[in-house]
Amino acid sequence: MYKFILAALLLLVSSPGLAETPAARGKALYMKVGCYQCHGTVGQGGTAGLRLAPDPLPWQQFAQFVHNTAGIMPPYREQALPAADLKDIYTYLQTIPKPRDLSRYPLLAPFR
Numbered sequence: 001m002y003k004f005i006l007a008a009l010l011l012l013v014s015s016p017g018l019a020e021t022p023a024a025r026g027k028a029l030y031m032k033v034g035c036y037q038c039h040g041t042v043g044q045g046g047t048a049g050l051r052l053a054p055d056p057l058p059w060q061q062f063a064q065f066v067h068n069t070a071g072i073m074p075p076y077r078e079q080a081l082p083a084a085d086l087k088d089i090y091t092y093l094q095t096i097p098k099p100r101d102l103s104r105y106p107l108l109a110p111f112r
């Protein structure tokens, strides 16, 4: 019996897609649908888009904005980017860590 369970577990772990975490899927989607082009590869922001992470907007506000914005950013409608996919992107952005506290480095004081 345990051999069967082991085989089932191995199958689960080795199947692409099944073992993938929402954050990993979200990161791939973030790159695939082009958010990175304006917001940077880790949501750090750039000349074309704001910083999205760390600490992304609350989910409701985030989803509402991405699906319906009518400003400079093109809207990603529900039909083009379903809420489930956007949620994975959001989960990815939530995993982006805060930068280090630079006050630990006296040499960098002039740049703060």
Ligand code: HEC
Pocket: 030, 033, 034, 035, 036, 037, 038, 039, 048, 049, 050, 051, 052, 057, 062, 065, 066, 069, 071, 072, 073, 074, 076, 081, 089
């Ligand atoms: C063509 C450039 C561009 C792309 C591509 C883009 N954005 Fe944006 N985004 C912007 C700009 C510019 C803003 C600032 C608001 C505005 O003027 O539209 C913005 C604002 C936002 C905001 C609101 C941030 C805040 O703090 O108010 C969110 C959330 C966001 N984008 C998420 C995304 C996601 C998720 C994607 C990919 C699905 C994406 N954006 C793709 C340019 C872009």
